[in-house]
Amino acid sequence: MDDQHCTFGLWYDFRNPARWPRTFTDFYAQSLEQIRWAESRGIESIWLTEHHFMADGYTPSPFVVAAAIGAQTDTVRIGTNLIVSPLHNPIRLDRGGGHGYSQPAVPAFGRAVRNRPSLLEEGVDLIRRAWSGEPAEFHGKRYDFPALPVTPQPEIAPRLLVGAMAEQAIERVARIGDGYLSTQNAHHEMYLDALERVGRSRDEGRIYAGQWAVVADDPEREWARIGEHALYQINGYIEMGAFGPPDSIPRFGTPQDLVDGGAFTLWDVDTAVTELTALLVSRPQIKDVHFWAQLPGEPVDSGSARIELLTSKVVPQVRAAVAADRQEASA
Template sequence: MTSSVNYGLWYDFRNPAPWREDFEQFYASRLDQIAAAEELGFDSAWLTEHHFCDDGYTPSPLVLAAAIAARTRDMHIGTNLMLLPLHDPVRMAEDCATVSLLSGGRFDLGVGIGYRQLEFDQFGRQLSHRPSLVEEGIEVIRRSWSGKPVNFSGKRFTVGDLSVTPAPVHAPKILLGGMAPPAIERAARVADGFLCTGGLGIDNYCEALLSQGKTLEQGNVVMGCWAIIAEDPEAEARRIGDHILYQTNEYIKWGAFGPPEKATLFDDVFTAIENGLYQMWDADMAVAELSKLVRDYPLISDIHFWAQFPGESLESGNRRLRYIAEKVLPRLR
C-alpha cells in the first residue's frame, strides 16, 4: 500500500440555526480541531466556498486557509472548492500567493464553475460565461504566479504589463472540479488535477487525459469522500441523521445535483444515504474500499472526509476523527 496518498478533512464551516453556536467560538473550536487532527495523523484540510447562506457556509476560505497555516506545521491546505467565476483572478492570485508564502508552500487552489444563480447575480457574472471565466481565470492566475508581467487579453479579462508580487516561492497546484463530462475534460486539459466528488468521474478523467495525449502518470485526483466511518456506521447515521439530511437537502435545493425546480428532497437519512453520495463503512470496510481505490487509481493524491456535518457537535465529530485516526489511517500506511 502506498503511503504517498494524503488523508485529510473537509470543512464547510456551516453553523445552521437549529444548532447554532456563537460564531466566534465556532471558528475557534474548529481551528482547535484542525490543529488536533494534525497531531492525530491527518495530512490535509480542505475548504469550500458559498455565499449568502443562512448557515454561514464559509464565504472566505482563503482567510481560513491562512489561519490554518498559522496553527499547523506540516498539514497540507487546499480548497475544494472555490468558485472561480465569482472572483477577480488577479486578486485571487495575490491572496493565494500570500497563503502559499505564509504556509511554506503547503497550499493548493481547487476551483469549480459554480451553479447558484443568486451568487452570480450579486457578483455581476453570467452563468453562461462560466467556461470562459474559468479557463481565462486559470491562465491569468498561472501568469500571475510566474513572477513575470501577466500580459493577458481575453473575452472576460484583460491584464496588462503588470507583475503580481510577491510571487509564491512554491506555486500552488490549480485543481479543477466538476461532475459533467465537459468539466472533467476541462480539468484534464487546463488544470493540474481533478477535484473528484465521491469518486464520480475518475474514469472519465483518465479517458480525457489519454485522449489529449497525456499519460495517466501526468494526472492527479484529489477526492472528497462522503463516507460515514464509525464502528457501527448504521447507528452513527441514525445518531447524526438530522445533520446528514440537512447537508444533502441543502445541496439539492441549491441545484448541486441538477435543476433545483426538478429536485426532490429526502425525507429520511437512510433514503439520502442510499440515493446520494454517502457510504457507510466500519474500519475494515474503509481500509478495504480505500485500499482498492488507491490501487485501482494510482493517480489519487488526496482523499478527505467531512470532519463535521452541519450543526453536529464538536464532540460528535471528534469521535469519528479519533476512530479514523486510530483504526483506519495506520492500516492504510
C-alpha cells in the same frame, strides 16, 4: 512530498444552521482547535469550500479561513475544494476551483452565468502567468490586465486543481487543470479517459478525492445519531443546484434514503480499510483522500471522535496495505 504518498485530510464548510444553535465564535474557535489537534494525529490536508448568501454561514471567505488555519498549524496542506473561481479576481488567487453552480451568487458578483466556463479558463491562464513572476499583458474575452508584476512569487507554485461533475466540465479539467477535485469517487474513470482525449497520459492524472462516508465502530448507530445532519447537508446542495435544476431534483425524505440512494456510505473500520485500500490500489492517481470533519450542525467533538478513529485505526492499516501491494507489484 513523495508523489506516491497519498495524504489523508479533512473537509470543512463551516455551516452553522439555526436548527442546531451555537455561536459562530464558539464554532470557529472549536474548529481551529480541532484542526490543530487533527494535525498532531497525522492529518495532512485541510480542504475548504465556498458558497455565498447562505443563511447558515456556509464559508463565504475561504482564503481568510485558510490564513487563520495556516497561522495555527505547521505541516498540513491547506487547499480549496472548491472555490467559485469566476467570482474572484484571478490575479489574487488560487488553488482549487470550479465554475460553480449557485446561480444567484454569480450575478450578485457582477458576472454572467453563461460566462462561467470562459471565466474559469481565462482565470486559470492568468493565475499561471501571475505565478510565473514575469509581467505580461493579458487581453481576453473576460479579463483585461496590464503588464504588472505579481509579488511575492510562490517559491513552489501550487497545483491548480479544478472540480467538476458533468462530462464536458471534466474534459475541461483534463485540459486546463493540474489535478481533479472529485466528489464521491464517481467520475474518476471519466477524468482519466478525458486526459487521453486531450492528448495527455492517464499516468499524469492527479485526483483529490472528497469522500461522503461515515466511518465509525458502529456505523448504523452513528448514522441514527447524525443522519439528520447529513440530510440537511445533501438537501441543501440540491436546493443550491449542485445536481441540476433544483425544481427537477427531488429532496431526500429521510437519512435512510441518503444511504439507499448512495449519497452517503456507512463503513465500519474493516470496511473502510478494505474500500480505501482497493480505491488507492486501483487508482494510483489519487493523491489525497479527505472526509467531512463534521456535518452541518453536528457538534465539533462529535466529528472529532470519527477523526480519532480514522487516524488511529483506518489510515495506518490502509497505508500498510497499499505499501504491501506496491512492494509485491514491483517485485
